Amino acid sequence: MTDTKTIExxxxxxALVDRILKRYPEGRQKSALLPxxxxxxxxxxxxxxxxxxDYVASVLNIKPIEVYExxxxxxxxxxxxxxxxxxxxxxxxPCMLRGANDIIEHIENKLGIKEGExxxxxxxxxxxxxxxxxxxxxxxxxxxxxxYENLTNEKxxxxxxxxxxxxxxxxxxxxxxxxx
Amino acid sequence: xxxxxxxxxENVPGINTFEVYRKNGGYASVEKALKSMTPDEVMExxxxxxxxxxxxxxxxxxxxxxxxxxxxxxxxxxxxxxxESEPGTFKDRYLMEKxxxxxxxxxxxxxxxxxxxxxxxxxxxxxxxxxxxxxxAIEEAYAxxxxxxxxxxxxxSLDLYVQPGGGAYICGEETALLExxxxxxxxxxxKPPFPxxxxxxxxxxxxxxxxxxxxxxxxxxxxxxxxxKIGVGKSTGTKLISASGHINKPGVYEIxxxxxxxxxxxxxxxxxxxxxxxxxxxxxxGGSSVPILPTDLILKTAKGEQxxxxxxxxxxxxxxxxxxxxxxxFIVLDETACIVQHLHTFARFYHHESCGQCSPCREGTGxxxxxxxxxxxxxxxxxxxxxxxxVAKKIEGNTICPLGDAAAWPVASAIRHFRExxxxxxxxxxxxxxxxxxxxxxxxxxxxxxxx
Ligand SMILES: Cc1cc2nc3c(=O)[nH]c(=O)nc-3n(C[C@H](O)[C@H](O)[C@H](O)COP(=O)(O)O)c2cc1C
Ligand code: SF4
Ligand code: FES
Numbered sequence: 001m002t003d004t005k006t007i008e009x010x011x012x013x014x015a016l017v018d019r020i021l022k023r024y025p026e027g028r029q030k031s032a033l034l035p036x037x038x039x040x041x042x043x044x045x046x047x048x049x050x051x052x053x054d055y056v057a058s059v060l061n062i063k064p065i066e067v068y069e070x071x072x073x074x075x076x077x078x079x080x081x082x083x084x085x086x087x088x089x090x091x092x093x094p095c096m097l098r099g100a101n102d103i104i105e106h107i108e109n110k111l112g113i114k115e116g117e118x119x120x121x122x123x124x125x126x127x128x129x130x131x132x133x134x135x136x137x138x139x140x141x142x143x144x145x146x147x148y149e150n151l152t153n154e155k156x157x158x159x160x161x162x163x164x165x166x167x168x169x170x171x172x173x174x175x176x177x178x179x180x
Numbered sequence: 181x182x183x184x185x186x187x188x189x190e191n192v193p194g195i196n197t198f199e200v201y202r203k204n205g206g207y208a209s210v211e212k213a214l215k216s217m218t219p220d221e222v223m224e225x226x227x228x229x230x231x232x233x234x235x236x237x238x239x240x241x242x243x244x245x246x247x248x249x250x251x252x253x254x255x256x257x258x259x260x261x262x263x264e265s266e267p268g269t270f271k272d273r274y275l276m277e278k279x280x281x282x283x284x285x286x287x288x289x290x291x292x293x294x295x296x297x298x299x300x301x302x303x304x305x306x307x308x309x310x311x312x313x314x315x316x317a318i319e320e321a322y323a324x325x326x327x328x329x330x331x332x333x334x335x336x337s338l339d340l341y342v343q344p345g346g347g348a349y350i351c352g353e354e355t356a357l358l359e360x361x362x363x364x365x366x367x368x369x370x371k372p373p374f375p376x377x378x379x380x381x382x383x384x385x386x387x388x389x390x391x392x393x394x395x396x397x398x399x400x401x402x403x404x405x406x407x408x409k410i411g412v413g414k415s416t417g418t419k420l421i422s423a424s425g426h427i428n429k430p431g432v433y434e435i436x437x438x439x440x441x442x443x444x445x446x447x448x449x450x451x452x453x454x455x456x457x458x459x460x461x462x463x464x465x466g467g468s469s470v471p472i473l474p475t476d477l478i479l480k481t482a483k484g485e486q487x488x489x490x491x492x493x494x495x496x497x498x499x500x501x502x503x504x505x506x507x508x509x510f511i512v513l514d515e516t517a518c519i520v521q522h523l524h525t526f527a528r529f530y531h532h533e534s535c536g537q538c539s540p541c542r543e544g545t546g547x548x549x550x551x552x553x554x555x556x557x558x559x560x561x562x563x564x565x566x567x568x569x570x571v572a573k574k575i576e577g578n579t580i581c582p583l584g585d586a587a588a589w590p591v592a593s594a595i596r597h598f599r600e601x602x603x604x605x606x607x608x609x610x611x612x613x614x615x616x617x618x619x620x621x622x623x624x625x626x627x628x629x630x631x632x
Binding site: 038060 | 267312341361362381464511513522525526528529615
């Protein structure tokens with residue numbers, strides 16, 4: 001297990017945290033929990049380890065359990081490590097009607113993994129998710145903060161090729177858009 | 181051409197910036213309200229407009245505002261619901277991404293009317309890039325003196341913040357949203373007390389949808405009476421419709437309420453008809469939660485009247501033969517779609533999104549998903565269809581929040597209108613093993629074969 005003391009936000013993030021805390025009335029700083037968990041996940045490897053969550057609890061001066069129960073409720077927080085490039089494909093009705101299942105199958109074949117799995121080199125994780133509010137441009141996927149829409153197998157091939165050539169991913173909720 | 185009140189400038193280059201937005205008449209409602217109207221006068225205009233909540237329930241916005249506890253010593257809050265996660269709905273994202281200042285302007289004018297000095301926009305976490313767009317726009321509005329202390333030199337001050345969600349559909353339910361904004365799990369609260377009395381931080385709070393708040397801008401600019409002239413009966417004004425599925429032109433359309441459904445689907449101005457020259461099988465007219473209707477019932481009511489895009493016309497016939505306008509998520513299915521397969525994605529969604537507080541919802545959504553899954557994959561049992569009807573009935577009305585109902589209605593309506601398709605899956609398990617079964621061989625009602 002990692003020592004909590006080695007986990008600390010960067011100076012830039014700390015300044016941002018201070019600004020976020022000012023958004024809420026005195027005594028209501030727990031409101032910053034969701035935004036802080038996003039920041040922590042982005043900064044500490046794309047997922048929330050127990051020491052990371054404990055660190056967030058210490059920043060907000062709340063009990064660790066208050067962080068765990070929230071982190072485990074929301075789907076965006078990864079409680080297990082994920083690949084550097086997290087591909088999330090929507091599979092709900094409207095996307096399914098426009099071929100989401102074929103796209104998922106295509107990515108599975110291309111990467112040699114099933115949904116929910118990570119490639120052996122730790123580069124890609126494939127997840128399926130529910131409606132991302134992009135049904136009019138289906139099928140679609142999200143990677144980092146970016147939406148890729150009106151997908152075809154050819155587009156997916158190009159995306160994976162480009163992602164493969166990038167080494168610095170830090171994709172979690174950051175824009176790392178690659179143009180097609 | 182239909183009148184547009186929200187999206188009239190959607191294609192103006194740079195409309196996402198303060199400068200261009202302002203040049204096109206932006207922030208006029210803030211000037212008008214703060215300089216020439218009292219907060220109550222603003223509310224009166226909203227009441228006169230007949231504007232109904234655009235988040236799904238259609239509750240009159242002015243009436244909701246009037247319930248806000250103004251006698252309390254506590255601060256008041258306006259919270260904008262931008263959690264938009266109802267499958268088939270993507271209008272709020274479109275509006276925030278294209279014209280972020282319209283929402284911000286609406287937030288300022290509405291907060292002034294409600295007497296809120298701090299307001300929040302709660303945006304679903306997956307829309308992180310939209311959050312960046314909003315934050316930039318808010319910064320511009322502060323710099324121009326439309327946010328912060330003493331706006332436009334008046335005594336009114338407002339701070340506006342954007343809060344990200346963490347990925348949970350249930351946080352669209354307003355009390356779950358408030359819990360989440362307080363940094364907790366998104367478990368809906370028991371009501372009463374209603375948010376108007378004890379909402380965010382136990383203070384009087386109004387929660388409104390993005391589109392509702394944006395609509396306050398034209399209402400204040402033109403006056404509530406002008407706004408109410410658009411539409412039919414109690415469905416006034418314009419509505420953003422998210423159109424998806426098997427149509428030629430998916431996208432977000434601003435319509436005048438009262439537009440015939442048939443025109444919306446087939447005219448070039450909107451959906452442009454069914455793709456690939458196919459026929460339409462069914463429509464989910466208001467987001468995943470509302471009852472699905474077959475072609476004949478979506479175009480005409482059971483009484484044979486033309487169906488209109490209004491709250492009243494779409495719900496004509498109740499649950500027997502009608503549906504709901506809901507969030508305006510308009511999903512079209514063509515003749516090759518499998519109703520059971522489509523329903524399975526919704527059943528899985530509701531099971532996944534149930535917060536787990538109430539056993540009928542937590543357990544019932546799981547059973548429904550499982551049973552629909554096995555029917556779809558050719559493992560259905562005799563009696564499964566009745567079992568589904570029974571489970572749906574037992575969830576409906578027996579839960580803390582409406583998610584339970586929202587999970588039950590799609591199942592009940594799909595069976596009501598497409599029972600034969602479910603029976604077909606149980607009768608011919610081999611034929612449905614290929615997930616593209618109805619694309620290969622479109623479903624034909626055996627009843628119609630007999631009569632032919
Ligand atoms: C399960 C569930 C999900 C909901 N999701 C949303 C949503 O994403 N956006 C929204 O505006 N309202 C949503 N609502 C409705 C809200 O509870 C609330 O009625 C609405 O935000 C009020 O705003 P309005 O009156 O302006 O429509 C949801 C309701 C339920 C029960
Ligand atoms: S109905 Fe479902 S989602 Fe709503 S409170 Fe109950 S368990 Fe939670
Ligand atoms: S169903 Fe995929 S984005 Fe809505």
